[in-house]
Amino acid sequence: MLELRNISFQVDAEGKDKEIIRDVSLTIPDRKLVVVTGPNGGGKSTLAKLIAGIEKPTGGQILFNGQDITGFGITERAGLGIAYAFQQPVRFKGIRVLDLIRIAAGKTLSVSDACQYLSSVGLCARDYVDREVNASLSGGELKRIEIATVLARKAALSVFDEPEAGIDLWSFRNLIEVFQKLREDIHDSSILIISHQERILSIADEIIVLREGRVVNQGAREDVYPQLIKAETDVMCEGWAGSAEKGGDA
Amino acid sequence: MLKLDEIQKRLLREVADLHEVPEGAYNIRSNSASAGRQSTANIEIVSKEDVSGLEIRIKPGTKNESVHIPVVMTQSGLKEVVYNDFFIGEGADVVIVAGCGIDNCGNQDSQHDGIHRFFVGKNAKVKYVEKHYGSGDGSGKRILNPGTEVYMEEGSYAEMEMVQIKGVDDTERTTTAELAAGAKLVVRERLMTHGDQRAISTYVVKLNGADASADVVSRSVARDRSFQKFDAKIVGNAACHGHTECDSIIMDEGRILAVPGLEANDVDAALVHEAAIGKIAGEQLIKLMTLGLTAAEAEEQIINGFLQ
Numbered sequence: 001m002l003e004l005r006n007i008s009f010q011v012d013a014e015g016k017d018k019e020i021i022r023d024v025s026l027t028i029p030d031r032k033l034v035v036v037t038g039p040n041g042g043g044k045s046t047l048a049k050l051i052a053g054i055e056k057p058t059g060g061q062i063l064f065n066g067q068d069i070t071g072f073g074i075t076e077r078a079g080l081g082i083a084y085a086f087q088q089p090v091r092f093k094g095i096r097v098l099d100l101i102r103i104a105a106g107k108t109l110s111v112s113d114a115c116q117y118l119s120s121v122g123l124c125a126r127d128y129v130d131r132e133v134n135a136s137l138s139g140g141e142l143k144r145i146e147i148a149t150v151l152a153r154k155a156a157l158s159v160f161d162e163p164e165a166g167i168d169l170w171s172f173r174n175l176i177e178v179f180q181k182l183r184e185d186i187h188d189s190s191i192l193i194i195s196h197q198e199r200i201l202s203i204a205d206e207i208i209v210l211r212e213g214r215v216v217n218q219g220a221r222e223d224v225y226p227q228l229i230k231a232e233t234d235v236m237c238e239g240w241a242g243s244a245e246k247g248g249d250a
Numbered sequence: 251m252l253k254l255d256e257i258q259k260r261l262l263r264e265v266a267d268l269h270e271v272p273e274g275a276y277n278i279r280s281n282s283a284s285a286g287r288q289s290t291a292n293i294e295i296v297s298k299e300d301v302s303g304l305e306i307r308i309k310p311g312t313k314n315e316s317v318h319i320p321v322v323m324t325q326s327g328l329k330e331v332v333y334n335d336f337f338i339g340e341g342a343d344v345v346i347v348a349g350c351g352i353d354n355c356g357n358q359d360s361q362h363d364g365i366h367r368f369f370v371g372k373n374a375k376v377k378y379v380e381k382h383y384g385s386g387d388g389s390g391k392r393i394l395n396p397g398t399e400v401y402m403e404e405g406s407y408a409e410m411e412m413v414q415i416k417g418v419d420d421t422e423r424t425t426t427a428e429l430a431a432g433a434k435l436v437v438r439e440r441l442m443t444h445g446d447q448r449a450i451s452t453y454v455v456k457l458n459g460a461d462a463s464a465d466v467v468s469r470s471v472a473r474d475r476s477f478q479k480f481d482a483k484i485v486g487n488a489a490c491h492g493h494t495e496c497d498s499i500i501m502d503e504g505r506i507l508a509v510p511g512l513e514a515n516d517v518d519a520a521l522v523h524e525a526a527i528g529k530i531a532g533e534q535l536i537k538l539m540t541l542g543l544t545a546a547e548a549e550e551q552i553i554n555g556f557l558q
Contacts, residue, residue, distance in 0.1 A: 052540055074539040083540065090537040093469075093497070094555030103551065104541045132555075149541065 002028040002051065002082075002157055002190070007060035009046055009213075020046045021057070022213040028157065033183045033191045035204040037228070043213040044194045045087060048161045051192070052084035053077040064157070081156030087165055087194075089146035092133045097145055100133055104152040117148040120181070122174035139166040147178065158182070160193045164200065172199075179203060201225060254278075254285060258322045261351030264383040266320040272347075276318040277304055279332070281325050293317055293344075303333035303365075306346075310339030310371065318347045321364065326356020326390050331363045340371040340403075349381040352392040352418070361393040368399065370406040370433075378410045384417025391419040398425040402433035404459065409436045414449065415557065416442070423451040431459025431488070439468040440557045443476035443504070453482040457490035457519070466494040471553055472504030483511035486519025496525040499556060 009021035021043045028034050036044050049055040051062065053074040062070045064080055072080075092100070101114040115125030121144040131137065133145060143166050150158050167175055176199050182191060183203055193200055201207060207224040209217040217224055254262070258280055266272070275293035278285045282302075289295050292312040296305050306317055319334065336346060354360045370376055384392035400408055414421060427435050435455060443449050455464045464484055472478050484492035496508040510523035530552050538548035 054536055054540075074536060075542060075544050078540050078542040086533075086537065090531070090533045092534060092552065092555055094558040095551065096555075099551075099555065100541075103538060103543065106542055153541065 001030050001065060002192075003063040004047075004051075005061040005063065007047075007050060007057045007062065009043075009050060009055060010058045020213055021050065023060070024210075024213070024215055025060075026208055026215060026218060028190050028192050029206075030188060030190050031186045032205040033179070033186070033193065033203065034206045034208060035193045035195055035201050036208045036210055037194075037196060037201060038210040038216075042210045044210050045161050047210065048084065048159050048192070048194050051077075051157075051159055052082060054084075078153075081153075081189075083150045083153040083155035083158045085146050085150045085158070085160040085163060087161040089142040090133075091135055091137075091142070095133050096129070097131055097133055098129045100145070100149055101152045104149040106153075109152070114152070117152045118145070120151060121145070121148045121178055122171060123148070140168055140171055143167050144171070144175075147175075151178075151182070154189075156189050158189070158191050160191070160195075162194050162196070164195060164197045172197075176200065176203070201228070254280065254322075255324070257324050257353050258285075261322040261324070261353055261383065261385070262320055264385075265322070265349030265351040265381045266318055266347050272316070272318040274316045274318070275306070279319070279321045281323055282328060282330050290315065295319075298333060298335075301333050302330065303335070305335050305337070307337045308339050308342050308344055310341055310374075312339060312342040312344060314343060316345040316347065320348065321350040321362055323350070323352045323354075323360050323362060326354050326360055326388055327358030329359070329361040331365065333365045333367075335367045336369065336376075338368065338370045338374045338376050338406075341373050342371065343375040345377045345379070347379045349379070349383070350394055350396075351383040352386070352394070354384070354386040354390045354392050355388040356386075357389045359391040359393055361391075361395070363395040363397070365397040366399070368401065368408065370400065370402045370408055372403045373405040374403075375407045376409070378408065380410070380412045382412075382414040382418050382421070384419065386417075392417060393420045394418050395422045396424075398423075400425070400427035400435065402427065402429045402435065402462075404430045405432040406430075407434045407436075410438070412437070412439045414441050418449075419445075419447050421447075421449040421451075423449070425451075425453045425455075427453075427455045427464070429455070429457050429459060429462040429464065429490075432461045433459065434462070435464045435466075437464075437466040437468075439466075439470075441468065441470040441478065442473070442553070442557060443471075443478055444473040445476060446474070447476040448478075449476070450479045451481065452479075453494070454485070455483070455492065456485045456487060457492055458487045460489045461491075462488060463491040464493070468496045469498070469556060470496070470506070471499045471501065471557060472506050473501045475503045477505045477507075479507045479509070480525075481509040481511070482523070483513065484521055484523075485513040485515065486521050487515045489516060489518030490520070492519070492521040494523045496527075498527045499553065500527060500529055 118125035482494040508525040512521040
C-alpha cells in the first residue's frame with residue numbers, strides 16, 4: 001500500500017515559487033487499480049515522478065507498506081518494488097530490447113521468458129528481442145516495450161504515466177487487454193495509471209481527479225466516473241452556451 | 251609448437267579471442283619474435299626480408315578461411331615497427347583477425363606500430379578485426395600507433411572493425427583507403443579512453459570510382475582526463491556515396507575533438523557527415539535506475555551498450 005500524506009511540490013519559475021502539487025493526500029490500496037485523471041497541467045505526471053523518486057517533494061511524507069520512503073532515491077524505491085513506466089520512453093544506443101527486459105527482471109531471463117513479456121504487449125517477440133532500443137523503433141513500439149519492462153519487474157506497485165500516449169488506436173485495444181489482464185492477476189500488488197482515456201477509467205477500481213495540483217475528487221469508480229462524465233458535459237455545454245452568447249453580441 | 255606463458259595467453263584471449271592455437275593460417279608474434287606460424291593451401295604467410303613483418307598472400311577464390319596474426323608484448327621497453335602486407339586475391343572471401351596486447355609491468359615505454367597494407371582484389375571480400383588491449387601496472391606507457399592502408403579494386407568489399415577499450419596509453423591511428431568503381435568500405439571503430447590517455451584517429455578515404463561507397467563510424471567514450479581526436483575525411487572523386495559519423499560520450503574531464511571532413515570533386519558525389527558529442531543523458535540513467543540499477547551500474551550498462 002502506498003500512502004501520500006500532505007505532499008507538496010514547488011518549483012522555481014522565473015524567480016517565483018510555483019506550486020505543482022498542493023497538499024495532496026491519497027492512498028493506493030493493495031490489490032487495486034487506481035487511475036489518476038484530470039486536465040493537462042494538473043500535476044498528474046509530477047505525482048507519478050514523486051512516487052518513483054524522480055522528483056523529491058518539498059513537503060509531506062510518502063509511505064510504502066508503512067515505511068517512510070520520502071528520502072529514498074529512485075534505486076532504493078525500485079528495490080522495494082515500485083516500478084514506473086515513462087510517458088515518453090527513453091532510447092538507448094546499443095542496448096537491446098532483451099537487455100532491457102533482463103535488467104528489469106533483475107535476473108538472467110531466458111530469451112523465451114523475455115519474449116512472453118513482449119508478446120503480452122502485442123509485439124511479435126521474435127522480431128523485437130534483438131533490436132536496439134533506439135530511434136529505429138516507432139513511438140508506439142517503444143511505448144509497448146516500456147510497458148513490457150514494467151511487467152517484467154513484477155512489482156508491488158506499478159505506475160504507468162499515460163500509457164495510451166503515442167499509441168495508435170489499433171494498438172490501444174490490445175493495451176486495454178494488457179491492463180485488464182494485469183488487473184485480473186493482481187495479488188499482493190497494486191497499479192496506478194495516469195490516464196485520460198475512458199476505456200482505462202472504465203477498468204479502474206478507484207479514480208482520483210487531480211486539478212491544479214489538488215485532489216478534487218476521489219473514490220470508487222462507480223461514484224466518481226458518472227460525476228466526471230457529467231462535469232465534462234457541463235463544461236461542453238457552458239462552452240456552447242458561451243459561444244452562442246458571443247455570437248449573439250456580434 | 252607454441253610456448254606462451256599465462257600473461258601472453260591472457261593477452262591473446264583479449265585481442266583475438268584465442269584460447270587455443272587457431273584454425274587456419276596464423277602467425278603469433280610474441281616479444282618481437284614469431285612464436286608460431288602456419289600457412290594453408292590457400293593462404294601463405296612469409297616473413298619480409300628487408301623489414302620486420304609479414305606478407306600474407308591469399309589465393310584468388312579462397313572462401314571462408316581465416317587468418318590470425320595477433321601480437322603480444324610482455325617485455326617492458328620493447329619498441330617495434332612491423333610492416334604487414336595482405337594480398338587478397340580476386341573473388342576471395344576471408345576473415346583477418348589482427349590485434350595487439352601489451353602487458354607492461356616495467357617503467358619503460360612499450361610500443362608497437364603495426365603498419366598494415368591491404369590489397370583487396372576484384373570482387374574480393376574481407377572482414378578485418380583489430381583489437382588493442384593494454385594491461386600491467388608499471389609506470390612505462392603502452393603505446394600503439396597503427397597505420398592502415400587499404401587499396402580496393404573494382405567491386406571489392408572490406409569491413410574493418412577496430413576496437414580499443416582498455417589500457418592503451420597513447421594511440422595515433424592513421425587509416426587511408428582508395429576505392430575503385432563499385433568498391434565498398436565499412437569501418438566500425440570503438441574506443442574508450444581513461445586516465446590521462448590520448449587517442450588520435452585519422453581517416454582519409456578516397457572514393458575514386460563510380461558507385462564506390464564508404465561508411466566510417468566511430469563510437470567512443472572519453473573518461474577521466476583523457477583526450478580523443480577523430481578526424482575523418484572522405485573525398486568523393488566520382489559518382490559515389492560517403493558517410494562518416496562520430497558519436498561520442500564524454501565523462502568526468504574527458505575531451506573530444508571531432509573533425510569531420512568532406513571533399514566533393516564530382517557533381518554526383520553524395521557525402522554526409524554526422525558528429526555528436528555529449529554526456530550520458532540523464533533520462534537514460536533514470537530509466538535504468540527505475541529498473542533497480544544504481545547510478546554507477548546504470549552508467550556501466552549505458553557505456554557497454556554504446557560500445558557494443
